[in-house]
Amino acid sequence: xxxxxxxxxxxxxxxxxxxxxxxxxxxxxxxxxxxxxxxxxxxxxxxxxxxxxxxxxxxxxxxxxxxxx
Numbered sequence: 001x002x003x004x005x006x007x008x009x010x011x012x013x014x015x016x017x018x019x020x021x022x023x024x025x026x027x028x029x030x031x032x033x034x035x036x037x038x039x040x041x042x043x044x045x046x047x048x049x050x051x052x053x054x055x056x057x058x059x060x061x062x063x064x065x066x067x068x069x
Contacts, residue, residue: 006058015054022049025062036063 003014008024015024021039025032037044038061044052054060 004054004056004058006054006056006060008060009062019054020050021052021054021060024054024060025049028062030062030064034065036065037061038063 002017004017004019006013006015021037021044022032025035025037032046032049037049039052039054040059
């Protein structure tokens with residue numbers, strides 16, 4: 001198997017095997033410093049993104065901080 005099915009922000013997505021959360025964030029063109037990240041119900045720290053591996057049926061939530069007032 002070369003691809004995994006994950007759920008990212010409620011949508012099904014295919015990613016390569018051995019993809020980390022940090023790699024997916026970069027692939028999506030997002031800045032890690034502007035996100036809150038939850039993987040399978042667990043909030044990840046910025047330091048943990050490089051080590052957090054996506055697996056089949058992982059559920060990932062990427063929440064972007066938006067400024068305003």
